[in-house]
Amino acid sequence: MTKIAIVGAGLSGLSAAHLLKNCADITLFEKARSVSGRMSTRYADPYFFDHGAQYFTVRKKPFQDFIQPLLDQGIIERWNARYVKFKGNQIIERENWGDEEPRYVGIPGMNHVAKFLAKDLDVHINTKIVTLNHQGTWQLIDENYQQYSGFDWVICTTPSPQAVKLLPKSFTYHADVNATEMRACFSLMLGFEQNIPLEFEAAHVTESGISWISVNSHKPKRSDFFTLMVHSSQEYAEAHIEDDHEQVMLHLIAETSRIIGCDVGIAAYKTIHGWRYANNAKRDQIKPILLDHEHKLAACGDWCLGGRVEGAFNSAFNLASKMKESAL
Numbered sequence: 001m002t003k004i005a006i007v008g009a010g011l012s013g014l015s016a017a018h019l020l021k022n023c024a025d026i027t028l029f030e031k032a033r034s035v036s037g038r039m040s041t042r043y044a045d046p047y048f049f050d051h052g053a054q055y056f057t058v059r060k061k062p063f064q065d066f067i068q069p070l071l072d073q074g075i076i077e078r079w080n081a082r083y084v085k086f087k088g089n090q091i092i093e094r095e096n097w098g099d100e101e102p103r104y105v106g107i108p109g110m111n112h113v114a115k116f117l118a119k120d121l122d123v124h125i126n127t128k129i130v131t132l133n134h135q136g137t138w139q140l141i142d143e144n145y146q147q148y149s150g151f152d153w154v155i156c157t158t159p160s161p162q163a164v165k166l167l168p169k170s171f172t173y174h175a176d177v178n179a180t181e182m183r184a185c186f187s188l189m190l191g192f193e194q195n196i197p198l199e200f201e202a203a204h205v206t207e208s209g210i211s212w213i214s215v216n217s218h219k220p221k222r223s224d225f226f227t228l229m230v231h232s233s234q235e236y237a238e239a240h241i242e243d244d245h246e247q248v249m250l251h252l253i254a255e256t257s258r259i260i261g262c263d264v265g266i267a268a269y270k271t272i273h274g275w276r277y278a279n280n281a282k283r284d285q286i287k288p289i290l291l292d293h294e295h296k297l298a299a300c301g302d303w304c305l306g307g308r309v310e311g312a313f314n315s316a317f318n319l320a321s322k323m324k325e326s327a328l
């Protein structure tokens with residue numbers, strides 16, 4: 001059977017593995033200590049935070065079919081939040097997501113989608129791949145010089161700036177990967193001893209260094225402890241990603257307090273996470289399928305198809321379909 005190495009166990013890597021597992025022998029390599037990538041959940045007992053993807057939409061049939069078993073088994077549920085849009089500190093739009101297009105979340109955390117998908121797969125966690133060598137077949141080498149050999153194909157599903165370092169320059173689409181820039185984001189996590197009364201559970205924010213505020217604890221099957229999840233704007237994060245995180249946290253706390261009109265500095269738990277590669281710079285940038293038959297290399301990920309969770313799946317789906325069509 002054809003042997004495929006997949007670098008990265010976020011949604012695109014795990015989806016590609018599922019879509020190809022009946023026609024190939026798949027091994028995944030993930031540098032983090034767990035699967036899920038940017039669909040991660042942070043546990044800080046008694047608080048839980050989805051500090052990457054907040055929710056996802058399901059618009060295309062292949063993704064609907066793919067997630068149906070997860071819906072059936074309660075791994076995914078709808079999040080019926082009261083949604084508002086802020087312009088500065090003024091609310092300019094309101095929606096009830098219970099009446100709108102479904103927004104889905106993992107249960108009891110976003111990372112459970114990936115954990116579920118990884119269950120029957122061969123995943124090497126804590127394994128950062130740093131080199132790809134071709135000697136008849138592909139050999140992968142991790143940062144501890146451990147070698148993994150004998151792969152017919154390698155699929156790279158890391159964010160594009162990491163993919164461009166890993167994939168050899170001979171990869172046909174190297175310049176396309178190199179041209180895809182990604183932007184940073186800060187995630188501010190706040191856990192409280194008491195609920196804060198708000199008019200919303202999900203909010204997009206414009207004209208601020210903040211782009212998103214949500215009541216994470218309102219999502220279905222979360223713990224009862226009240227939590228807020230705040231994301232910076234891309235522009236703010238790009239300008240401050242190298243700054244002292246404590247200062248960034250204080251700034252985002254002050255800005256959140258100003259927007260919602262309540263001092264969130266009283267939180268019992270506060271922490272911040274900086275994502276160097278959160279989203280691609282241009283969301284509408286559509287890439288071709290990055291499949292190089294000559295070198296038996298491929299790449300996919302949200303950055304190939306406009307970003308976001310569904311983009312990550314669609315990119316993996318398009319690649320896997322093309323690989324199956326050409327009998328690998």
Ligand SMILES: Cc1cc2nc3c(=O)[nH]c(=O)nc-3n(C[C@H](O)[C@H](O)[C@H](O)COP(=O)(O)OP(=O)(O)OC[C@H]3O[C@@H](n4cnc5c(N)ncnc54)[C@H](O)[C@@H]3O)c2cc1C
Pocket residue numbers: 007008009010011012013029030031032035036037038039051052053054055056057127128129130157158159162166185186187231275277278279300301302303307308309310311312
């Ligand atoms: C703060 C934030 C908020 C977001 N909000 C939303 C949202 O509300 N809705 C939405 O749809 N999307 C959202 N997104 C985007 C969404 O999370 C991504 O589109 C999606 O999770 C990308 O999946 P992926 O598999 O393509 O990439 P990733 O999840 O990044 O997976 C790539 C994996 O590769 C691993 N890796 C990298 N380099 C190596 C290496 N050398 N060796 C081994 N492993 C490696 C990484 O650790 C990672 O696990 C958000 C993202 C962030 C960061």
